[in-house]
Amino acid sequence: MSKETIGFVGVGLMGQGMAENLLKAGFAVNVVTHRNRGPVDDLVAQGATEAKNLAELAAVSSVVHICAPGSPQVEAIVDAMMPTLQAGSVIVDCSTSDPNSTLALANKLAQAGHHMADAPLGGTPVQAQSGELSTMVGADLGVFERLKPVISAWAKTIVHIGPCAAGHKMKLLNNFLSLGYAALYSEALALSEKVGISTKEFDSVIRGSRMDCGFYQTFMGYAVEGNRESHKFTLSNALKDLRYLEAMADEVGLSNPIGNAAKNSFAMALSAGGDGPNDYIPHLVDFVAARNGVSRA
Template identity: 35%
Template sequence: MQKIGIIGVGLMGHGIARNIVGKGWELHFLDQPGNQPTADLVKQGANPWPSATDLAANCDVLILCVTGTPQVEDVLVGNGAALAALQPGAIVVDCSTAIPSSTRALAERVREKGCEFVDAAMTRTPKEAEEGRLNLLVGGETAVIERIRPLLESFAENIFVAGGVGSGHQLKLVHNIVSLGTVTLIAEVAACAIQDGMDVDAMVDCLRKGGAGGAALERVAPYILEGNADLLRFTIQNAYKDAGYYDQMAEESGASRQVARAIHDTLGALVERGDGGAFMPEQVTLLQKTPLQKP
């Protein structure tokens, strides 16, 4: 078994770590304040490390599960300096959501070090992470991906190989602007319906049995009907970040992005108003407030 290191044992990373160590891999993790409680991981044999450099020097595969591009860059080539500590032949697996152009630039620096880079962005929720049932959107060299496929399968139900390095992050941004954008649209429509006195049970039933049915509706519906946001514990701040990444990717490629910009602007206005820490379904309530100002 390879030695596996992970940086970022948060809502998603904890589930990844728990499945890796629980299925027999030797696991090491960065001990930092942003982690979820890790006593259960230690009890199963995982080893905490005080710094990213110490961790990186003692693992064959380094998994990153941090917020986004600035954090990935900081861990590898900034304050974390993990890249400098990696041993030749090590593999970096970036499970974060990141800007593809940055991913490709970092991958080149990793290769110069004599190591390999795979982007393996995640979809689904912390619940599926704990169950070992994430979807992974993967980019990288085929041979490298196959070397770590058993590791990825320890915490993923579905693995979609999108192409070369950076393509996993491309696919994640496409997925998120569609899925989170749909959630935002449903929330806005529900807010209008509630304000206009519509029967929300009838509305949800109609949407479910028509063209609006699907995963996005099912994650928002419990909040519309019962005020329960547990099925999508993803913050507006994070959604705004991802929408911004998509906007940058589309701008760099010269693609049209008018609808995506409207989603980005709505999320940004909520963040600007101080609602960034709320979960995405809570937009149903937040969008009933005074009109949003464009950020």
């Protein structure tokens, strides 16, 4: 059986490393530029082929990966590719998307003879580069088996969660935990400073204890060490994910008070100016501190 031909839309922080690993695994990879030509030029130099637009990319690819900011962008990308998709193509959405949107796209693609899978990512750009990401996949079993050799090129840990949209549901639950931690850490540190316990003193107690974890360490990489790029995931994306979580809870009639509290913490940060491309999750600590009259200078 011949290898799939891969299309890749969104070769940014995560996508570039993923596409590189697909090339290393021997797949033919087609890419398309958006705003930043740098990653595309780099991938072409490694053997990828550049398509002029999404329609051209769809016409020469049997499996198309999408790494986009959210569901509106994914929907627009799929709509642009639909007329020229090869028969039986698979769209793999690696974004953190709204599961309701994912199911609607899956239905639209199925009616045209294509397939949808969601494979949101766990890990960092460094892990994307090394092919050691994790992913939680939502897809019919046959589609999942077809995709396994492809996904194995860029992911070390692959979990088939269930049918289409199950991966996106699990990703939102995962992000609920991490973003909830961020909101909790930010409020705890503001209160700590307010009652006379410095951030460094706070960290000396928590680090290495049962309350320590990998996310805590990257968060405190900024709060304690001042590394502004310790966790490069924007506040705006965090708020988007918590809004999707809220919609998922609403869909099944679940009370989600802690999720809403975390969402409001991020919404406050964005309304206070944290909506830039270099405003990352650990910087939430500054916005919560400022809101409470605490100086972190």
